[in-house]
C-alpha cells in the first residue's frame with residue numbers, strides 16, 4: 001500500500017505544540033516522497049548522507065531547509081556548506097572548525113547543534129555531557145565567527161523502556177539549561193533542543209524538545 005505522506009504529516013503536526021518544529025527525515029526515500037511532503041507544506045527535511053543530500057538539494061525546490069542530521073566527515077563539509085540550513089550533529093571541535101572554515105569561504109554563518117552522547121549504545125557519536133561542557137569552557141569556539149551554536153541534539157537509546165528514554169532526554173534538557181545560563185544567556189539563537197524520532201517523539205515533547213526528527217512515521221520504512 002502506498003504511504004499517505006500528507007495524512008501522516010497532518011497527524012503528527014496535530015500533536016506538536018506551536019513552538020516545536022518538525023524535521024521530516026527523508027534519508028533513503030525517493031524525491032517523489034519528499035515532494036508529497038513538500039506539497040503538504042513541509043519545508044524542513046533531514047538527511048544524513050552527503051552524496052544523497054547533494055543530489056536531492058540539486059533537484060528539489062530551493063526553499064527547502066536542509067538539516068544535516070548524520071555523522072559528518074570533515075572532508076565532506078565543503079559540499080554542503082553553500083546551502084545547508086543547519087548541521088545538527090557536530091561531535092568534535094575539529095568538525096566545528098572545518099564548518100567555520102567552509103562557511104567563511106561561502107561568506108555565510110552556518111547554524112549548528114552540538115550532538116550529545118547520552119544513550120547507552122557505544123556506536124553513537126557525540127559529546128558526553130562533560131566533554132560538551134569542556135568544549136564550551138575552552139574559549140576556542142568563541143573565535144569561530146562563521147558558525148552559530150543554536151543548541152543541542154541527541155538520540156535516546158533504542159530501547160522500549162520509556163522511563164530510560166525520558167531520563168536520557170531530561171539529562172539533555174538539564175544540560176541545555178545549564179549551558180544556556182553559563183554561556184548563552186544573551187544569545188537568543190541558542191534555543192534548540194533536537195530530540196525525538198518516530199518511536200519516541202511523544203516522550204520528547206514532554207522533555208523540552210523544540211525540534212523532532214521524524215522519518216518512518218511520515219514516509220514509512222526505509223528501503224536500504
Ligand SMILES: *Cc1c(COP(=O)(O)O)cnc(C)c1O
Nearest residue numbers: 025048069197198213214215216
Ligand atoms: C534516521 C534518523 C532519524 C529518524 O528516524 P525514524 O525512526 O525513521 O523517525 C532521526 N534522527 C537521526 C539522527 C536519524 O539518523
